Amino acid sequence: MKKIRVPKKIFGTDCVVADIVVQINKLRYKDVKGDPKGFVTFLTKKKLPKGILPRYRGNRLHIMFHICGVLFEHYTLFEEYLKTGPALGGLRACVQANFSSAAGISGLHVLGLLGKLLTGPWMNLFYRSSTAQIDHVDGIARVKIVIENLKSLKENPNDSLTMERDLFGNELQESDTTLRRLRETPTFKEIFADMMTACLDSTIEVLERQYKKYFELDITEVLRAETKSAKSHNIDSEEMMGMFSALKAKAPSATLCYISCKMRAVKNKTVEYLDAMPQERRDRIIKRAINLGEKQRQRRRRNQKELMEEITGRLVDREQDKDQKRRNIIEKTLKKTKIDQDSLEKAFPDLSEAHVETLVALLTGKCVGQYICHIWHEDRLQVPNNGLLEKVFGKGATKKYVVSYWPFNQTMDRSEDSEYDMGVFALGADYILKDLTF
Numbered sequence: 001m002k003k004i005r006v007p008k009k010i011f012g013t014d015c016v017v018a019d020i021v022v023q024i025n026k027l028r029y030k031d032v033k034g035d036p037k038g039f040v041t042f043l044t045k046k047k048l049p050k051g052i053l054p055r056y057r058g059n060r061l062h063i064m065f066h067i068c069g070v071l072f073e074h075y076t077l078f079e080e081y082l083k084t085g086p087a088l089g090g091l092r093a094c095v096q097a098n099f100s101s102a103a104g105i106s107g108l109h110v111l112g113l114l115g116k117l118l119t120g121p122w123m124n125l126f127y128r129s130s131t132a133q134i135d136h137v138d139g140i141a142r143v144k145i146v147i148e149n150l151k152s153l154k155e156n157p158n159d160s161l162t163m164e165r166d167l168f169g170n171e172l173q174e175s176d177t178t179l180r181r182l183r184e185t186p187t188f189k190e191i192f193a194d195m196m197t198a199c200l201d202s203t204i205e206v207l208e209r210q211y212k213k214y215f216e217l218d219i220t221e222v223l224r225a226e227t228k229s230a231k232s233h234n235i236d237s238e239e240m241m242g243m244f245s246a247l248k249a250k251a252p253s254a255t256l257c258y259i260s261c262k263m264r265a266v267k268n269k270t271v272e273y274l275d276a277m278p279q280e281r282r283d284r285i286i287k288r289a290i291n292l293g294e295k296q297r298q299r300r301r302r303n304q305k306e307l308m309e310e311i312t313g314r315l316v317d318r319e320q321d322k323d324q325k326r327r328n329i330i331e332k333t334l335k336k337t338k339i340d341q342d343s344l345e346k347a348f349p350d351l352s353e354a355h356v357e358t359l360v361a362l363l364t365g366k367c368v369g370q371y372i373c374h375i376w377h378e379d380r381l382q383v384p385n386n387g388l389l390e391k392v393f394g395k396g397a398t399k400k401y402v403v404s405y406w407p408f409n410q411t412m413d414r415s416e417d418s419e420y421d422m423g424v425f426a427l428g429a430d431y432i433l434k435d436l437t438f
Contacts, residue, residue, distance in 0.1 A: 016098055017107030018058075021067050023095045024078075025056045027088070035086055042081050048074065062123050065115030071099075072108040073181040106191040110199055113160050113182045118146070118203070121168040126232040136227040140214045142168065143207060150204050157196035161185070240267075257300070316380040323377075323433070330429040335397055339363045348432060358438065359431060363424050365392035365399060367438075373408070375435040384408040390419070399424045 014022070027034040040050050052070055056063050071078055082096035098104045125134060125142065134142070149167045153159055161183050165171055172179060186192035208215075217223065240263065247259045265271065274282050337347045344356050351359065361367050372387045390402040400421045406412050430436035 014058075015107065016101070016103050017068060017111055018064060020095060020098050020104055020108070021056055021064050021071075022058065023091065024071070024099075025053065025067075027085075027092065027095065028053050029055055033088065033091065035088060038086060039081070042085070046074075046077050048077070062115065062119040065111045065119045068108045069112030069115050069178045069182060072105075072112045073178045075105070075108070102188045102191055106186065106188050106195050109182065109186055109192055110195045112178070113196075114199060114203075116172065116176070116179050116182060117160060117163065117166045118150075121166045121170055122146075125168060127235060128233075134232055135224070136230040136232060137219055137224045139232045140211065140217075140219075143211055144215065145169070147204060147207050147211075150200050150207075154197060154200040154204070157193050157200065158189075160196060313380050320377050320380075327426075327429045327433060330432055331425045334363065334425045334428050351432065355431075359428055362431060363428050365401070365424065368392055368401070370438055372403075373437045374403075374405070374430065386410075386412070388412065392424075397425070401427060 028039045029036055043050055043052065052074075053067055054063055056067060079096070079100060082092055082099055085092050087093065126139060128134065146167050149169075153163075153167070163172065174180075243263050243266070244259060247254070247262060251259075274285070277285070333347055337343050339360060341353075341356055341360060344359055345351070345353070348356070348359075358367075367389050368391055370389050372389065374385050374387050376383045376385060385405045386408055387403045387405045390404055392399065392401050394400050400423050402419055403422050404412070404419050406418075427436060
């Protein structure tokens with residue numbers, strides 16, 4: 001397969017055709033970046049339906065393939081708009097460059113044709129109502145047939161231009177104007193064949209990977225009965241997401257609980273259920289529901305409070321871990337630095353001269369007898385303690401102070417205070433971080 005040169009004029013990480021579809025959709029529907037009114041005026045002038053290009057937001061292959069077919073069918077008209085429309089900050093010109101390229105034209109042709117042969121029939125077969133949906137097990141068998149047809153078509157991709165039936169075996173409609181346009185001889189035959197082969201290869205690979213476990217199943221009557229009610233589509237979940245988006249847009253300040261309850265009431269037909277009850281029983285159920293709802297709300301508030309406390313605590317833990325890392329770095333720096341005024345000023349330029357003098361005295365053991373306030377981190381809290389540097393012992397890196405501590409808001413009591421051996425470099429790091437003051 002020859003490498004196809006693509007003039008990358010528009011932003012996007014997808015293939016050139018997908019980027020074209022996204023950007024043209026932006027021209028059609030985005031108020032600021034696009035030109036919806038001008039686009040609609042153009043469609044009206046050319047006697048095209050206003051909704052000829054459905055809204056596309058990515059990851060909907062059947063919609064993208066359908067749009068590609070429409071763009072290819074009316075290629076000349078859309079190219080005219082891209083050449084003569086408003087600049088829109090250079091967006092129109094960039095889209096036009098890709099739209100008119102060999103890769104763009106061939107890509108629209110290939111994807112539009114696959115929309116008629118594969119994705120369109122796929123949606124028509126699997127995305128049906130519950131009364132007309134295909135059996136789950138039968139759907140697996142149909143996918144097997146489609147894969148075999150894809151492999152046959154891959155041997156001669158140009159056959160896609162003359163096929164009388166789609167990849168599911170359904171007869172193609174000759175009255176389809178988009179299909180008639182897509183069946184015309186490609187402008188760039190080699191590029192068309194290469195792109196079609198690549199698309200077929202990828203489609204086969206994805207279908208075989210996703211249906212591998214299904215193909216390995218031992219189909220029995222028991223399995224057929226168990227999966228009879230299983231739906232072959234995700235329409236219901238998409239409907240729920242659509243309802244959620246609409247309710248959230250209608251009431252931006254509403255809680256998720258409120259939106260969820262409203263959606264469940266609609267889907268479960270709660271109001272109709274209550275209306276069908278006798279008055280006395282309905283009042284009793286509603287009163288009971290209000291009571292349970294209040295308890296549930298209180299329980300949820302408690303859980304939310306506990307959750308927020310835990311999140312806050314974890315953030316504190318993270319900050320303390322960062323502080324400890326900084327403290328360790330400072331301690332290592334102190335151990336490597338010569339303990340004198342000039343060396344410490346160079347190592348810690350943010351400290352004032354007075355602070356450096358105090359730091360030198362602390363590190364050399366000359367602060368015995370001085371009172372300190374030392375902040376400790378205990379149970380995710382910063383706890384201040386008073387202290388007295390009693391004495392110093394050891395040499396070099398092992399030099400330590402004996403420190404007596406007592407609670408911050410109390411007076412010193414020799415019978416209750418606690419003595420700790422604190423390394424001079426650890427105390428020095430705390431002093432630099434302002435966790436220790438004299």
